Structure formats: C-alpha cells, structure tokens
Amino acid sequence: MADVNITVDGKKVTAPAGTLLIEACKSVGIEVPSFCYYPNLSLQGACRMCLVKVEKMPKLQTACTTVISEGMIAITNNDEVRQARKSMVELLLGNHPLDCPVCDAGGECELQDMTFSYGAAESKFMEAKNHKDEQQWSPVVYFDRPRCILCYRCVRVCGEAMDVWALGVQNRGVVSVIAPNKEDHLECEECGMCIDICPVGALTSGAYRYKTRPWEMNHVGTICTHCGDGCKTTLGVRRSDSGMQIVRGDNRDKSGINGDFLCIKGRYAFDFADDPQRVTTPLIRRDGQLAPSTWEEAFELIGKRFAEIRDKEGGRAIGVVGSNRTTNEENYLLSKFARVVLKTNSIDHRRTADFPAFAAAMVGKPHAAATMRDVFNAPAILVIGNNPTEQHPLLAWQIRNNVRLHRARLYVINSRPIKLRRQATSFTEIPQGTEGQAAAFLGGDDSAAEALGSGSREMWVGLRDKLRGEGKLIIIFDSAIRGKDISALVKFGSAVSGAKFVCLGDYSNSRGAADMGLYPDFLPGYRPIADASTFKDEWGDMPTAPGLNVSQMAEAAAAGTLKGFYVVGSNPVGGLGLDPFAFSNTFVVVQDMFLTETAQMADVVLPSANAYEKAGTFTNTCGDIQLVKKAGEVSDVKSDFEMIVRIADATGFEVRKLVPFGGRGTSADMGQSRGAQSGEADRHVVWLEAHGLEPKMSPFDPMAILDEIQRLVPGYDVSRMNLLAGNDQHTTTVGTGQGGVQDAKLIAPANDNLFTSGTLGRYSRALNSVIENRNPEPAEEVAAD
C-alpha cells in the first residue's frame, strides 16, 4: 500500500496507508496509552485512554480508531490531552477497588502503570464503591467484577482469536458487565487467554491466585513440555523447601513462536512436578519389592549388569526405549550410548508420526518444510486429518488467525466435522481412516477416490485442481498419512508452486526424538545403519545390523533372548500395551518421574527431572529448534542426561568418548555456568558463547553434545547465537536419500485432547480439575456461532 506522511509531536512519520494512528505513533517511539486497543483484535474504542489532538478536528480523537491520512498533524502531549488522560484514569478508578496489595495483578497491572504515568494524584469522587463478590467461572478462571474496567479485550480474544465465544457483555451503559456463556460458568477451551490479556486483575488464574507476587518470582521463558507445537511459556519460579517451585505459567514473554497464544497445558499443567507421587529416590527391587536405595548403588548395579549382559550375550540382548519428551541432547546421547556403549541397535521410541518417510520424501527440497510462523502467513493451507484445535492448539491458532487477519484460504479434509471447518473455505468429509487414500488421490492415483465416500469424482478432481492452482500452499498432515502416502502428497505438492509441508508429531520433542535417531534402523539425521561411516569415524565401533523395534523387543523378552531393557522417560507398557509379564526375566531399568506401569515392573527405577528442570533444546513438529531452560528444581532427581553418562561410566566406558567435554578454552567453571538459579546458567552460556569461551567443563553439559549434533546431524547447523538467545531456528530437512519406508503399524499416535497429556497429564491437578468439572458436551457445540 502507498505510504502516507503525517506529523506527530513535530516528528515526521511515514507509514503505509491504512495504519492506525496509535501504531504510527508507536513506530517512532511515541507512546499513546490505551487499554482496549490490542494489536490484531477488532477495534473497540471503549476506554478513551488514547485520546489525542488531531489538527482541524474539533474534538480529541481516539488514536486507536483513527486511520492516518496524508498531512495529518497529531499532538499527543499537550495540556488538553494530558488532562483528558487524567480524567479517564480518574473515571476508571471511580469504582475500581484500591486493593492492589492483595490483587494478583499488582506489580504487573496496566491500570497501575497508567495511573503512575498519566493519572491524577487524587480523585474527586467521594461515592462509596459498588462491591460485588468474586466469582469462580471455572476451575482455573476467577472473575472479580469491581476490578473490571470493561475494555472488552477478553471478550474479543475469546471470540475472534480463539473462536470460542465463551465471554460476552451483559447489560448496557454503566451497568455493563462481562459474563460467561453459561450463566455462572465457562464452557470453553480453558486456554486462559482472557486472564493473560486482562489489563487489570479482574480475571485471575485459579492455579496462581494469591500465591505470590510477580516481583517475588524468577521468570524463565522455556518451551512447553506438552504437545509438539513448541510454544514458549514463561514459568514463574520461587524458592521452596526442595529447590525451586514453579508457581505460574503464562505468556509474559511474547517472543516465542506462539506470539500471544498459550493453551491450558502450557499455562497450567506444570504442577505434575510437585505431585506427591513423584519418585525422588532411586529404587532397587529387593525380594520382589522396589526399595529405596542410593544413586551410587543403583548406578553400580546397572553398570555391572549391562556390562555383564553385553559381554556374555552380546549387545543384541539389550533393548533401549527413548522418550518423546527428553531434549535433543539426551536423545542423541541415548542413541550414541545404545550403539557405542551397549553395542546394540535395538533402540526405539513411541513413534507418533512417520518422520523417516517424511524426511525421505523431502530429499532435494531442503526448504519445503514449513515453520510454525509460516502457517500464520501462508495464503492457503490444506489440513488432511487431525484435529488441530485439540491436538495442536498453536497450529490451530495460527491457521484461525491467518484466515481471520490475512483471508487465507483453508481446505480441510477430515473424517469428523472438526472445529476448524468454521474457518475453512472448503470442508470435505471423508470416511474414517481414508486420509491415506485422500493423499494418494491428490498425488495422482485417481482410483483412490473410490474409497473417499459420498463425494463425487468430479468434486474430488475439482478440489485437486483448485489446490494445484494455489501458490505457496502449506500442506499439514498427521500420522494418519504414512509411508508411500507421504511421498504421494509431497509429489502432489511439487506440482504447486512454493508448497510447504508440516508433518504432525504429538509430543513436545517427537520430531527431535526422530531426528536424533531413536530408531533401530536409523542413526541421527535418518541415516541408515548400513551407511554409518560418518558416525563410525566419530563414535567408534558399533553394530551394523538393524536392531529390534519396541514390539520385537517385547517378543524377544518373552522368548528369553532380551536380557536387559533400558527405558528412558517412556511408558511402553501403559502407552503401547506391551505385556509386562514378558519382561519378568529381563533386567529392566526405568528412568521416570512417576511409578508408571513400566516403572512398576522395573528392577531399578531412577527418578528423573522433567523438561522444566533441565536445559537443552527441543525441536517442534515443524522442525523449529528452540532452547529449553531450567526453571524448576527438585532435589534428589537427576536429568536423564546425567544418568545416561553415569551409567556409561559405571559400565567402565571412558566418558570423554561419549560426551566430548573439557579440553580447549578456559579451565575453570567460573562458579556460574551451573548456577542453581534458573536462567542464570543460560545467560552465562550466552555470554561465554559470545566471547568464544564456552568451557563445557562437565561431562553432564548438554552443550557439549549440542556441538556434536550441530556438526553431525544434517539440518541442525543453525545459528548457535540465535538459538542460545532464545529465538526459534528452523532446521532444514536434509534427507540422505535413503530414508526408506517404516513399518506403518509401529506408529501409535497419542490422541491427546486439549486436557490430556500422557503421563504428565495424569499427574496434573489443574488438568484433572478441569476434566472433572467438564460438561460432557463438547465446548464447540455450545459456542455462539
């Protein structure tokens, strides 16, 4: 759009036509205060805080609704404007209780800030304030009516941006009040966006209420440990008896790929960390019972038994299962540990998408994998299968708001009437389980249309032609599309100019686990075992025959040929339905937070730290790699990284060959690089990196392995500086050309909804309280559409 020149407070400003005056002012650093204005939401003009003087206009104008025009001269800071702001704050405070000392927003309240900056020292109002009792709208949302200043941000974010429409305004004029959709309670997605966006303390979080104050916490921006979207959540931590306790999750740091968004899991489901059922001492089975033990004894026993089995029966007698929720460094280390220390290729994890087939299909198209940010900007999106609203809330947010703000065209092909159909240009229903045929049809196999139900052949051909005509289409699919269907889809995409792809995996680091080679037949970077030369040079000797996958491991255990079973942060018995009795003669070691079904049958259980209690990197389902920072801390647990290294040490392996630590650079820890205070370590690392000093003095330093990952895993050579500074970096998908097709039966999608999250969800009080209070009726059907 053409540029328009205006003058604000004597400064020349040039901005595209159609820009709002408030945004134009912001672009040159002139602050115009406002409450109701929020970027990317509809305009409200309710709070009157942004009044400015515009020349040749008789009255003060609201900068948030005034579009700039050529030659406009605006004044934001004369006596008239200042007086208007003073009066507005005075009116807002007319019935606003002065209970800042007990209000949760105290210290991070926009009304407080505005009163300090623009308000009058005293009020002319003598009237008694109209008090109303606080209301609880849901287990996690409380509403304090007198504090509300009626900016309608919550109503708009819930309706427009979330497409939930759970909040509305009752009455008119001075008796207006924000009200939930179901008389006295909310039936919604419980995302808590209304709490986040509330400029005052009217909407408060049930999980955090009255616990502490914002300045009493440390705020650590880290990556959510739940679904595969990789939202940044800011965790508020404070000291507790056993380390650092997480008391709040929110979206204070809006620098993540999620922008303004955060769902219920990222916001409230951090509380599994202090569940009383958490294991906090190593347990060793004695006389059939798991009994508390010491770390030294546990490591010694594990090291001895694993070395014994390996030397006597060979590495093939040991199976390893990795996790979708451990960091890239831990996954890579585990992959290396299994092959180099245990001499086995029998390593697997719960596969939630066919990433090897995806990588193979992407050979020669390194930039055809879409980022999460791309989804917000693409002109057209095709979603086959999946229900992003439930399973990938951020992806759904990106799609929804792309449609709302950029008029993107959304094509949905699904077996259920998923909520995103409301944004869709075209919604095509197909019979359950035929997503693969739909992909095959798009890829050019016309006969596949037979299976696609009632839609006529012409309709399908028309849809395909329409999609081919779209430029820069983003094609999103999940585990329903596997193997050759993925290559068919990618083949179809290559007919569309600039098409990009997203393959949806379900857990926070599912993509990372796949990229780091937790496969019996692939090394990190989807390099086939047979083609191990690079890794052999680096890692040393390792077995060359493909190992066993999870179900083969269970069969081998039942047959008595699997003598050792090492499970890191996974629950194959509960999650994949393995028979626990198959492992009765196997030496089973489990690293987990809780006594899961798998841990209960173990011979040794090692208590592990969760993703909020350690540092590392996560790769989200789009391939965006981000830094995970340590926030909480619980004494007596160890990170999986440390435990793997300690076990390797106990088997008699030279640890330096596993983790390349020490050597060049400084020779002291400087006392800070392992700082107990969260965040400090990471800031320090940034400083060290900037000065080329990174010491990596410790064998438990994930950064030492990150070096190796960046060197050896194709696509991971992203900017280290940007990564450590907390920015998302896109890993390019560099297939080696031999990805190969996996056994599709091994893929077990998580099928989590908005309120469940595997083992972690089971132990989250916040998620459980929401599930218990939930009307079985789905929220979508009661929304006001």
Add this chain to the structure above:
Amino acid sequence: MPILKDIAAIAKGMSITFREMFAPTVVENYPDGPGPLKGAKVEPRYRGVHVLQRDENGLEKCVACFLCAAACPSNCIFIEAAENTNELRVSGAERYAKVYNIDYNRCIFCGYCVEACPTDAITHGHGFQNASFNASNLIYRKEQLLAAVPAHLGANAIFNRADVEGGAAAVPVPGS
C-alpha cells in the same frame, strides 16, 4: 600560697563529686530495674523488633502483599501467602501470610518495611533484647512477631459465621 590554691581546687572538685553523689541518678538501671524492660527506657519512635498488628476484630492486618519484602534493603523478610477460607479466616482481606519470617541476623532496623506497608500491619516495637548465642534463633517466625489478641475480644471473638448459622457451637477461629 600555692598549697592553699591546691586545696581550694580539690575542694571545688570534690564538691561536685559529693553533690552528684546525692543527686538522682540518670544512668538507667538496666538490666536490674523493674518491669519487663528491666529498667530500660525506650523512646516512643525507637525502631525495635517488629510487631505484626491486628485489626479491631483481632484479625491479622497483614495481607501478604510482599511490599515489605520488596522494600527491604537487606532482604531479611520471607513471606508465604495463602488464601483465606470460610473455615480459616486469618486476615481481613482475601489473602494472609501463612509464613512470615524476619531474619534478625540481617535486619538493619531501617524501617523501610514499616513505611512500605499499605495496611499498617508491620510496625516497629520496642524490643531490643534479641541477642542470642545461636544465629538460627534470630529468625523470628510470625508467631513471635504477632501482637497479642486485644483483651476485649475475649467475649467477642470472631466466629465462623457459616458454621454458627448452620447450628454449630460457636468456636473462635484459630488465630483470632
């Protein structure tokens, strides 16, 4: 006569001595004096060991806003907040201090906390006898800092209204 001069000088000096001997003493008889302060006299605005005040209903004034802890230059105040319920009402507002510790190893008695307090809950008392052989004894808990329940509340203590209305016997709320 120099010797007379010397005698006069001594007599002059001793006269002051003898006069002061019979004058009332200005030295405080601490710690052998009477009363709980053992003879010490304290100015009204003396900044001694803190007292956490109660309101006219005997409820704690502290609402756990953490402003004292934020104002404290020596970082000696530790608070844990909790929410009042109908069953346990401790303070007049929604929130109360479940834990309120002052570390007198660190406190410098500057009075910033008193100045910061929006509810006049924390004040300086006149206590000064807090020397100890054990540093851990110098971390005072809320129970040690709280003012006594006003005497007139013996008969009018706060009861759990909901319970009393429901027919239960009137039992004073703990802490009141």
